[in-house]
Amino acid sequence: MSPVHPTLIPRRICEFARDAAGEWIVHLECGHRRHVRHRPPLSNYPWLADPAERAARIGAEIECERCARGEPPDEPPRS
Numbered sequence: 001m002s003p004v005h006p007t008l009i010p011r012r013i014c015e016f017a018r019d020a021a022g023e024w025i026v027h028l029e030c031g032h033r034r035h036v037r038h039r040p041p042l043s044n045y046p047w048l049a050d051p052a053e054r055a056a057r058i059g060a061e062i063e064c065e066r067c068a069r070g071e072p073p074d075e076p077p078r079s
């Protein structure tokens, strides 16, 4: 039985990329890729548009709900 609100697992950000639609994606150390969108109040990333702010967050942790769901990684996990 899976919980309604799985525990979110913090993972470090390895790099930022954009998809074909121009949406930001973070590549995480666990091998998952995850969209990040600035859509307050649910999703608050006002710094996404600023290259310096993005660079400052490489190595910072962000919750990976895909790990919490036990999904296989998109690419080999990085250490």
Ligand SMILES: [Zn+2]
Pocket (backbone or CB within 6 Å): 011, 028, 030, 031, 032, 064, 065, 066, 067, 068
């Ligand atoms: Zn993950």
